[in-house]
Amino acid sequence: MSVYRPQFEQALRLFGRASEAMKARGLSAPVLVGGAAVEIYTSSALNTGDFDIVTPWQQEFEEELRRLGFIRPSGRGRATRGWIHPDLQLGFEVVARSLLGGLAERERVRLIDLGEDGVAAVISVEDMIADRMGQYASGAAPEMLEQARRLFALHADVDRDYMEKRIRHESAGEYGVADLEG
Incomplete structure (x- = not known):
């Protein structure tokens, strides 16, 4: 798994251990979203400082x-909403109880064997x-368009029909897959 920067890989392994502990408790595994997911999908070409996590089991x-x-x-x-591992200085924060407000299809979640x-x-x-296109469409995060385009360029095998539907929803109909190609 050496495609990631060492600090990120160590944090990902800790996330895997926490995920296994959750499953051992009979709870569903948490899901990585946000910058950590972008870093995974770009093989650390884009770096993050935090791990955003979705789980209904925050405590x-x-x-x-x-x-x-x-x-x-x-x-x-100091930020007080999240958690930091002293050796890694990467923050972990639960950002939601459900994946994109329950609109993302859970069966599409990618599993990475650690x-x-x-x-x-x-x-x-x-x-x-x-998600990145939705943030871009909001006007609050113009840099998200470039992130979305880079992700799209790296993943030609995406389900374009599903992604079109999701982008249209996240951007209130303003954008679609064609906007990633420009």
């Missing part, structure tokens, strides 16, 4: 993070592109 997931050595930063000038560290569940590349 239980945070308990597992604590067991793995994560701490909640506190004090002046060997002895378990399996990491990652939002589909189609849904990640649609």
Whole structure:
């Protein structure tokens, strides 16, 4: 798995271990979204500083993070919503209870085998592109168009029909797959 930068790979392995612990409790595995998913789909060509996670089991997931050595930063000038592993300085934060508000198809989630560290569940590349296009369409994140285009260029095998539907929904009908090609 050496396609990722070492710090990111270590954090991904910790995520896999936390995911396995959740499954051992009889709970569904958390799913990576956001920048961590982008970094996975670009093989670390685009880097992130955090792992955004979707799980309906926030308290239980945070308990597992604590067991793995994560701490909640506190004090002046520190973000307090997420968790950081002191050795990695990458933040982990639960950002939602359901995958894109329940609109992403769970069966499209990609599973990454991390060997002895378990399996990491990652939002589909189609849904990640649609999410980026939605953020771009909002006007609050103009840089997301370039991220969506880079992801699209790297993944020619996407389900274009599904992605068209998801982009149209996330962008309130304003954008579609054709906007990724320009």
